[in-house]
Amino acid sequence: MSDTQEPSLDEQIAAYQREFRDLDPQVEQVVSALGRLNRRMSVAYGRQVAELGISNSEWEVLKHLVLAGAPYRLGPGELAKRLGLTPAAMTHRIDRMAADGLVTRDRDESNRVRVIVEITDEGRAKWLEAMRMATSFEEELLQDLSPAERGLLGELLIRVLRRVEHAQPDAGGRLKGLD
Amino acid sequence: MSDTQEPSLDEQIAAYQREFRDLDPQVEQVVSALGRLNRRMSVAYGRQVAELGISNSEWEVLKHLVLAGAPYRLGPGELAKRLGLTPAAMTHRIDRMAADGLVTRDRDESNRVRVIVEITDEGRAKWLEAMRMATSFEEELLQDLSPAERGLLGELLIRVLRRVEHAQPDAGGRLKGLD
DNA sequence: CCTCAAGACTTCAATTCTAAAGTTCGATGC
């Protein structure tokens, strides 16, 4: 039986320490747990929205359009920036979503270089259904934490996040330019 | 100036509450922070390892080979399982990495259906360099947390992770089958 | 032995992304 098993998180950290001496196990624990958690979550989201006939990436677009607030429109460039995609990828994605009836794509009549992407009623309905599934999943995910622990976890994560998002360019650190 | 800004995390959560009434802000805070953090981190890792002439996905393969322990070999199928890829994608990835001299690919002589992927000295050297950069980045990332807070964060994340990884199929929940 | 099913990878076609070049429109300077 040369079957190798997917190592548990603890085993993985132990293996790292074995292969790489100067490793802070506490830091590694946080980072590894973050990575694993995110991958599992994204698989879970993908499965759920697949039931609605959309993909994770289409759901992302719908989310950002709704988050933009009324009148629920954004340009391809702005969407690309928020989603972390190239404009070219955005063009293709909007093509597909418009063909599927999730969004409309129109030229801005007041400035014909710009394009306006707007969510359709169908897109909105799928977004809502996806949100229902997502929140229910997320609720279940945090089930084992008390309200106080959830608050604490959120606060700690936000402090780490701030370090990345507001990285001072002058601080000389390696975090420079993570935008 | 029709310039829309990337919303801050707080703005984003407020927008969600505006558009979707039954949302637990505490849960949303945790989930949104997790998502943002992971995207920033993966961009950061990508930039760092790019300096070594490898991509994030190649680094992932090197990591798993080293984690496997001596003699630092795994089959394509096992690698694919651990990385969450299809076997087909793994074949291509190994092609490229072998062409770049990061790994070797050999047929297992004791069972000629199997293939053995082994890290090369060059691959090992790049892995080490990448680990140095990564740990330095991670240390900086958690700089604002005290040791106690780091431990707490790690513990909370692991409790959430356990919920996903050891999801009891009988519990009837939506977490079923997240493997 | 021979056959045939199962396992481990590979190949192929189609999807989705990126980088770079191209297009179109608007604004600026003369």
Added chain:
DNA sequence: GCATCGAACTTTAGAATTGAAGTCTTGAGG
């Protein structure tokens, strides 16, 4: 007014991934 620069998007070619079909090897029955 006209030329030109820049902005916003699209097109194109190439890279990486997936799902499905194909190949090769092993091992179990007959």
